[in-house]
Every structure is written in C-alpha cells, then in structure tokens.
Amino acid sequence: MTFDVVIVGAGPAGLSAACRLMQQAQDKGEELTVCVVEKGSEVGAHILSGAIIEPRALNELFPNWKALGAPLSTEVTCDQVFLLNNGQSGSKIPNCLVPKTMHNHGNYVGSVGNLCRWLAEQAEQLGVEIFPGFAAANIIYGAEGQVSGIGTGDMGCDAQGNPKETYMPGMDLLAKYTIFSEGCRGHLGKELIAKYQLDEGKDAQHYGIGIKELWDIDASKHQPGLVLHGAGWPLKEAGASGGFFLYHAEDAQVVVGLITDLNYDNPHLSPFDEFQRMKHHPLIAQYLSGGKRVAYGARAITKGGFNALPKMSMPGALLLGCDAGTLNFSKIKGTHTAMKSGMVAAETLFAALMDAEAEGAEGGYDLESYGENFQASWVYDELYKSRNFGPLLHKYGTVLGGALNLIDQNICSLPFTVRDNNPDHSRLKLASQSAAIAYPKPDGQLSFDKPSSVFLSSTNHEENQPCHLRLRDSLIPLGDNLAKFDEPAQRYCPAGVYEIIEDGSGEKLFQINSQNCVHCKTCDIKDPAQNITWVAPEGGGGPNYPNM
Structure with missing residues (x-):
C-alpha cells in the first residue's frame, strides 16, 4: 500500500502531525493520503503519562478544542512541592523557591491516552487512515539508502517463527515520507539513530522509569486540580534520584507515581518496590488510604533534553516527539512538546510534498529544513532554556542541583552548558560493592506485588509467538x-x-x-551489557490502559 505519508505511532506527536497535514491539505484544496499505524489494540492502549498537560500546542492545533470536546476538564488549582526527609516527614517548599518550569497555572490534569483517542477522532474526520493493532516491525529502505516506508509484522507465527493456522503476512506500507513517533526508545527510531548517526556530537541520552497507578479515593479527600510533586525519600536513601507525583483528576480519582532516574548505580535497587514503599509515606497515604487501586502501568521517559537531541531528519523520514527526546524534564512534561514537533514536521512535509508535486519528484529527500523550522519554533527555545536542568541534578544532587536550577530558571540563565555524558547503563556498580536493599512485603492496601499490578494493566500477548525480548548473547545473563x-x-x-x-x-x-511485558523499554535501556533488545511483538499485544 502506498501513501504520501506513513506515521508510526498514534501518540501525541504522530497524531498532531497527521491532523496538521490534513488541515493544510484542506486549506489548500489538495489531496493527501496519510496513514497512521499503531501497535496497541486501540489508540491510547499503550499511552501512559503522568499527566499534567500544557495546552499550548493544542491551542494552536485546534483553537476550539473545548467546543470539540477534548477530554481536558480539570484545570490545576493548586501546586505543592515537597522534599521528603524520610518515611515519616517532609518539608513543603515555598512556591517562590520552586523553579518556574514546575508551576502549573493554566495546565490540566488529564489522561494522555484519552487525549490521543480524541486526537485520533479528529484525524479520522480530516481523512487520515488509522490502523490500530498493526506493529511496525521493520524499516523499508530504498535503493539509495533512503527510508521508503515500513513493514508491519507477520501475525500468527509460533515461538519458532513458523506459520500457524491463523497466519497473516505483514504488509509493506510505502510512502514518500515516513514519520517515526514511537515514543521513548522506539525500536525503529533506535535503528535510525544508529544507521544515520543522528546522535553524532550529542550528549548521551538519559532516561527514567515512570511507574503509575490510578486510584478511586474517598470523595471527602478529593480535591480536583490539586497537584503534588516531590523528591528525596525513598530514592535518596538508595543513592538514587527522581521524584513522585500525585494529581487529583476528575470523578474522585487520583494518579500517583514515581519516576526513578535510570542513572542509578546500585544494582539491588527496584524501582517498582521503591514506588510501593513511597505510597506508605503519610503525605501520600492520607489520600490513598481507604481507596481502591484500579489501574497500573509503567513507561520509560526520555529525559536527556536539548543536549541529547539527535538530528531529526534523514533521507525519507523524520524522527519526532519522545522517539527523538523532546520531553522537557524541567517541567516533567512532554505532551505539548511532542505535539509541537509533530505540527512543525507536518508543515515542513506539506511544503516538501507540494514542491515535489510541482517538480514531478517522488520525495525521499533529507528534509533538513525540518531542523531549521524546529529551531525557529517555541519548542526549541523552551528546551534550550532547560538544557541544564537534568545535568545539574545528576551532578550535584537534589538540594544543590535544585538550588542551581532555581537560579537558572527563575533568576538568570547560566551562561554555560552542563554536560552529562555517562550513559545510564554504564553506571551500575558491582553488587558486591553495593548495599543490599530489604524491601517490606506489600500489605495489599497501599502496596502490592508485581503479578497483581500487571493484571491491572490488562496486559496480554499471544503466548505462542516469537519472543520480542531478544538477547544478543544468551550466556550473558547468567x-x-x-x-x-x-x-x-x-x-x-x-x-x-x-x-x-x-x-x-x-x-x-x-x-x-x-x-508480562508492559512495553516500558527499561530492559533495553538499563541492561549493563546492552544485551537485551526490545522489538515489537504481534500487533495488539501488550497493555490495554484505560484513562492513563
């Protein structure tokens, strides 16, 4: 099947690109064929984020989004930031001492999964074809090394790769240009970065693992729009960094989670168990006690920011959103930046397609003008101003790094760039040189085990299929x-x-x-030998997140 543009991934970046492409086509009276492939069973099934959503990009894409029924109704009413000293106490940080990037006035507590479902509806109304349940398994290259499209994975193969009775061969989706917007650590994006050396001269990319739960809580404890962030305990006790969040959404629900920076050095650390322990802190437990956990999920986030941004164009393709690393870690937000990267891509692509049509060309060029257009946008300026946020925390810790970030973000921008070039997977110390960590058993009320958590993620894979977690060397683990x-x-x-x-x-x-895999990609990132490669399983497999 042949299209003008094929988009891999129905997340904020990919869907915003699709919508903006078709908006321009309608404005100019042109016809475009745009296809979005999504490996989840439905749009939004694999989308997981905090999330506080900054509506800046949405305002540009659909100025009348409220009238159109976008699922953002809970505006942030109160920001609170804490430093947890230990498992019993913590200190509230005055707003004047919180970096401006973490102020959330005008933002919304929402589900990015539901926002993507709504964006998909808008895209389809504009004429975009969306194929959920189809995983982009491989990249199709042209004779001159350009990206010519993608191949969807075969379905109905057994664990040895042999066809079963349900076998259905994959499809080749060819395009003049292909957009890769798979989210953090996309397996095709990873291939493209290596093949075209897109990260040459850039800092090492950095990541965190975000673990999140959705809770129904006592209505008397619910404060719609209340937003809590914090750092310190329990991660500091384990020599790690990161932070927690707790957001009061609508319908007497809260979302609670912990982001653990994946540059930690103690191999005994378990991000899952750190999260379970965190929920027992009185600051968190006061809201969750007596409530019911209704959903669970996990996803890695790309947090290297401006210093680690790769070149985002290559012959025949663009790399967008968290696939490239456009998340602004100083805000702990990536939805608005991903959307804007998609919109800039669409404007660049539409101009290129119109020029190609006028010249009778077929596309497949390296649209380096995307880099220029991206640099001229507000998203570039926002990421540049926050370039030191993560490196300062990594180098100087939560307190001193936080103080330097306060100066950098609130008072005057530091006249230099702080670098952090140690890849996360290289940071582990030997187990014999690291303190063992004894985690308490879950109590089944605030803390839980992994099997019951995975059950709440509604994760499902066809058991008899090729393993999508591939070992370069099977002897390395043991x-x-x-x-x-x-x-x-x-x-x-x-x-x-x-x-x-x-x-x-x-x-x-x-x-x-x-x-059990929830497609978080942490193994692909943190394995010290870089021995594990995550690839897409059969389309439709994985988690099925509601309201996440």
Missing part, C-alpha cells in the same frame, strides 16, 4: 550479569518479566516471561 550485578533485570523490570529460576537439578536458568 555468565556475566548474575556474577557481577546479581542480574539486575530481576529488579529494574516493573512487570516481573525476568527471573532467575532453578530447574529440577538445581541448575540456574534465566527465564523471560514475555507475556
């Missing part, structure tokens, strides 16, 4: 990682995918429970 780091995959995975088990003879085995 032969190297276990001896050096007590195989940290057992702990950094928030879904219990990786286990060390013993067979009947006492022989240790490395077991991959791929059916």
Whole structure:
C-alpha cells in the first residue's frame, strides 16, 4: 500500500502531525493520503503519562478544542512541592523557591491516552487512515539508502517463527515520507539513530522509569486540580534520584507515581518496590488510604533534553516527539512538546510534498529544513532554556542541583552548558560493592506485588509467538550479569518479566516471561551489557490502559 505519508505511532506527536497535514491539505484544496499505524489494540492502549498537560500546542492545533470536546476538564488549582526527609516527614517548599518550569497555572490534569483517542477522532474526520493493532516491525529502505516506508509484522507465527493456522503476512506500507513517533526508545527510531548517526556530537541520552497507578479515593479527600510533586525519600536513601507525583483528576480519582532516574548505580535497587514503599509515606497515604487501586502501568521517559537531541531528519523520514527526546524534564512534561514537533514536521512535509508535486519528484529527500523550522519554533527555545536542568541534578544532587536550577530558571540563565555524558547503563556498580536493599512485603492496601499490578494493566500477548525480548548473547545473563550485578533485570523490570529460576537439578536458568511485558523499554535501556533488545511483538499485544 502506498501513501504520501506513513506515521508510526498514534501518540501525541504522530497524531498532531497527521491532523496538521490534513488541515493544510484542506486549506489548500489538495489531496493527501496519510496513514497512521499503531501497535496497541486501540489508540491510547499503550499511552501512559503522568499527566499534567500544557495546552499550548493544542491551542494552536485546534483553537476550539473545548467546543470539540477534548477530554481536558480539570484545570490545576493548586501546586505543592515537597522534599521528603524520610518515611515519616517532609518539608513543603515555598512556591517562590520552586523553579518556574514546575508551576502549573493554566495546565490540566488529564489522561494522555484519552487525549490521543480524541486526537485520533479528529484525524479520522480530516481523512487520515488509522490502523490500530498493526506493529511496525521493520524499516523499508530504498535503493539509495533512503527510508521508503515500513513493514508491519507477520501475525500468527509460533515461538519458532513458523506459520500457524491463523497466519497473516505483514504488509509493506510505502510512502514518500515516513514519520517515526514511537515514543521513548522506539525500536525503529533506535535503528535510525544508529544507521544515520543522528546522535553524532550529542550528549548521551538519559532516561527514567515512570511507574503509575490510578486510584478511586474517598470523595471527602478529593480535591480536583490539586497537584503534588516531590523528591528525596525513598530514592535518596538508595543513592538514587527522581521524584513522585500525585494529581487529583476528575470523578474522585487520583494518579500517583514515581519516576526513578535510570542513572542509578546500585544494582539491588527496584524501582517498582521503591514506588510501593513511597505510597506508605503519610503525605501520600492520607489520600490513598481507604481507596481502591484500579489501574497500573509503567513507561520509560526520555529525559536527556536539548543536549541529547539527535538530528531529526534523514533521507525519507523524520524522527519526532519522545522517539527523538523532546520531553522537557524541567517541567516533567512532554505532551505539548511532542505535539509541537509533530505540527512543525507536518508543515515542513506539506511544503516538501507540494514542491515535489510541482517538480514531478517522488520525495525521499533529507528534509533538513525540518531542523531549521524546529529551531525557529517555541519548542526549541523552551528546551534550550532547560538544557541544564537534568545535568545539574545528576551532578550535584537534589538540594544543590535544585538550588542551581532555581537560579537558572527563575533568576538568570547560566551562561554555560552542563554536560552529562555517562550513559545510564554504564553506571551500575558491582553488587558486591553495593548495599543490599530489604524491601517490606506489600500489605495489599497501599502496596502490592508485581503479578497483581500487571493484571491491572490488562496486559496480554499471544503466548505462542516469537519472543520480542531478544538477547544478543544468551550466556550473558547468567555468565556475566548474575556474577557481577546479581542480574539486575530481576529488579529494574516493573512487570516481573525476568527471573532467575532453578530447574529440577538445581541448575540456574534465566527465564523471560514475555507475556508480562508492559512495553516500558527499561530492559533495553538499563541492561549493563546492552544485551537485551526490545522489538515489537504481534500487533495488539501488550497493555490495554484505560484513562492513563
């Protein structure tokens, strides 16, 4: 099947690009064929974010979004930022000492998954074709090395790759230009960055793992629009960094989560268990006690920011949103920047397609004008001003780094750029040199185990299919990682995918429970040997997030 533009991923960036392309086509009386492929069973099924949504890009894309029924109704009414000293106490930071980037006046508590469902409706009304349940499995390259489209994965193959009775071959979706907007650590985006050396001369990319739950709470404790952020305990106790969030949404629900920076060095650390422990802090427990947990999920976030942004154009393709790393970590927000990156891409592509039509060309060029247009946009300016935020925290810690960020964001911009070029996977110390961490057992009221959590994510994969978690060397987990780091995959995975088990003879085995995978990509990022590669499973597999 041939299109003018194929878009991989129905997230904020991809759907905004699709909508803006068709808006321009309608304005100019042109016809475009635009296709979006989405590996989730439906649009929004794999979307997980905090989320506080800044509506700046949405205001530009659909100025009448309120009248159109966009699912943003809970405006932020109160911001509170805390530094947790230990498991019992914490200090509220005065607003004047909070970086301006973390002030949320005019923003909305919302579900990015539901926002994407709404954006997909707008895109389809504009004439975009959306194919949920189809995973982009491989990139199709042209004779001159340009991107010519993508291939969707075969469906109905057994674990050895042999066709079953339900076999259905994948499709080749060819395009003049292809947009890759897969979200953080997209497996095709990763391939493109390596093939075209898009990150040459850039800082190492950095990541965090965000774990989130949705709770129904007592209506008497609910304060719509109340937003809590904080840092310190429990991660500081483990020598790690990151922060928590708790947002009061609509319908007596709150979202609570913890972001753990993946540059931590203690291989005994478990982000999942740190999150479960955090919920027992009185600041958090006062809202959750007596409530009911109704959803769970996890997703890595790209937080390297401006310093790690790769070149986002290559022959025949563009790399957008969190696939490129446009999230603004100083705001802990990436939806508005992803949307704007998609809109700038659409404007660049539409001009190129019209020029190509006038010249009788077929496309496939490196649209370096996208970089120029991106640089001229407010999103570039926003990311540049926040370029030091993450590196300052990494180098100087929460207190001193936070103080320097206060100066940088509120008083005067630092006249230099702080660098952090140590990849997250390289930071682990040996297990023998690291303090063991004893996590309390979950109580089933505020804290829970991984199996019950994965159940709430509605994760499902066809069991008899090729494993989508591929080992470059099957001997490394037991032969190297276990001896050096007590195989940290057992702990950094928030879904219990990786286990060390013993067979009947006492022989240790490395077991991959791929059916549990919530597609967070943490294993692809944090494995110290970079031995695990995440690739797309059969379309439709994975989590099915509601309101996340």
